[in-house]
Amino acid sequence: MEIVRSQRKTSDSSAAAQTLSLYRSAPDIEVRLDDFELFAIDRLRVLKGISDGLSRGKKPEEMEKLVSELWRTNMRLQEQSETMEKDVISHFVLRLVYCRTEDQRKWFLSMETALFRYRFRFESPDSQRMLMGEFNLPYKALTHAEFENVKDKLIQVARSIGQPVVNADAIFFKVPFEEVAELVSNRRVFLFKGYAYVAMNQVVSLVATQFRSLLSKALVLTNRKWTSTIREQEKDRLTPIVEALSTSYLGPDYSQAKEFGEVSLKDIDQLANSSFPLCMRHLFEKLREEHHLKHGGRMQLGLFLKGVGLKLEDALAFWRAEFSQKVGSERFDKEYAYSMRHNYGKEGKRTDYTPYSCQKIVSSTPGVGDHHGCPYRHFSEENLRAALGKMGVGGRTMDDVMDKVRNRHYQLACTLTFEAIHASSCDAGINHPNQYFSDSQKVLKTKNHSTS
């Protein structure tokens, strides 16, 4: 890329070390297996933090602060060269982890692009230009004559979005509008005959689009490589790590109910009514109604109940009571009890399974006859309204919830529901159905306390 009106040569600024990698090729360095996993988990914390911030509707300035904070706590090492190495290694590990399904790729792509975007803003102007050069963006800055021709319009656009007035040394690039879709969509650029006139301070959009499209292509290739060779070659070494990472949830582990101890079977209906989030309430009601749930539903509800504190014997009694009405208790013992015990780590490889997080539930893909998944995402608007109405949500809150849903902030919609029902705020937001449950219990206990 050539910048016509800049006197400075890029070589002058090479001293200003640029720390932002474009991840063009995998690093040719040896990595200890421990670091392989630890680095990946650290980066995942950053991406997860960004994802939470976005789903909570944080403003760009707040996001900027959040990202720099996340990066400092999770990624920064003593030496800058170490940090850069960690950056590159962790990125490529997570590529492997998140390349394998469409949903994973989508999530990873948006989070990495968001991360890149904020990190790009932190770079010095010189290093920003170097990065643009590295992308081989073939656009030239406007010449003086071109600039004069459209100057009035550029000033008009700048004023319309509250930017400082354009002066004569401002650098603008003329690019096909397709390359800066985001700037086109909120009318932040002047368009003429198919070209968008992008100001220097908007270049991040252009670069982020490039970054995204390169990474998107790379993920598809990585997936192909993974299925064709890596998975098999590394089946004793990397594959287990990669597979574990893709399902790991980074918040607190809700597999053991610690805070409230055990829950007994006789209280379960009352608890479902007072403290289950909509996704679990729905599964619970469907189970009571149809005396059956398909696999996805059994897993989602079963593990949640385990997290709530239902002991294995009680869980078996609970499921048997329902299923026997439909398939008979004999068939239940033969076909279903095993998987219940399996969930509690009493069968098979004896892993104590973790209850599903919101992230996992939201990204699940329930099919016909399935009742699992996140109602805010998977219900039609009509059904969701009806379900929320039954929970006692109405009026303004209903509109607010639906608004969040329309903007795909499902966890935020759930948080609003929680706040409305409990008449209490939930600052941390809802990230896990079991967190919803325990927060709800906390609120109810303090209320009982104060009234009694």
Place this chain on the structure above:
Amino acid sequence: MKTLRKFKLKSNNAEMPIIGDGKHPGCDPSYFGRRDSVTELEHAIREKCPFKIDIGPVYSIDPAKIHAYAQGGDNVFTPMERELIFDIDMSDYDDVRYCCSGADVCLDCWPLMTVAIKVMDTALRDDFGFDHILWVYSGRRGVHCWVCDRRARRLTNEQRAAVADYFRVYNVGSENNAKKVSLTGPVLHPFLARSYMEVLEVFFDKKFLCGQQLLSTQEKYEKILPIIPDESAAAELHDRWQGNRRSSIPKGDPNIVRWEQLKNMLQSGKHKRQGLRRCIEEIVFSYTYPRLDMEVSKHMNHLLKAPFCVHPKTGRVCVPIDPDRCEDFDPTAVPALSEVSSLKTVET
């Protein structure tokens, strides 16, 4: 590479097996039509005798084999090309027209479509640089636009959404908001400013204001006054207009008189704040700016009725509209099937 276009033929021939696509009962999703095989398409149309043909995107594989490919796991069945399309429907303007509602249109409200064509056509050509643009009467209550430039056909869904959003001025959730349009910033974006100065303002002042009698009755002006952010200004106008009924009515059309009063009030020294002057533009945009069905434009795989179809309910032919002479277009004069078929001599 061989490319195939998706067509959907809708037929009410009872003898034909109706497979249905799940969403639209009674549809026969016969996907066919190779680009290089016009005869095949012609043959299928003759055979099925559809009353409606929808056109979808171009695929890299035969759309008829979608299920076979879907089983392969990898989603190779993705559209490669599709015209950029826009759908504007008069029923979306029900809150600003008093002559008709729903599916009905008349010569009093149709000019809203003319305005939409002018605003959109100019922007598609001058801002986005497209040339091959076809405007078509949708057969009943709206217009369709097909942008067929190569660049337009190759836009991704994300880019389509960006183009559609470029045209959007309506607030999210505007159903529960008296203020349907929010124009922010000290000046308008050049596209909006041009649309306002060249099309919307003149249309509103000279035609729509009186055509729909927008300020003639209390019920009507009470829909406009809440758009004014300054309550005292709105209340003052309200009082003055209510008083009008009792005392002498000023000379001239009450709509024009009151619109002038409103503008003077908001531009007067007392109310010279930016927001108040801006709200004149907001009123005009609320009443006249094109209302697009965004979802149609955002996704490549959205189907749209083919030009020259006959609308199943009205019997009118979906004829093209010349954007340069769109004022002359009269939807009530569009030939209907009954008239066209009496001309039929060539066939058989």
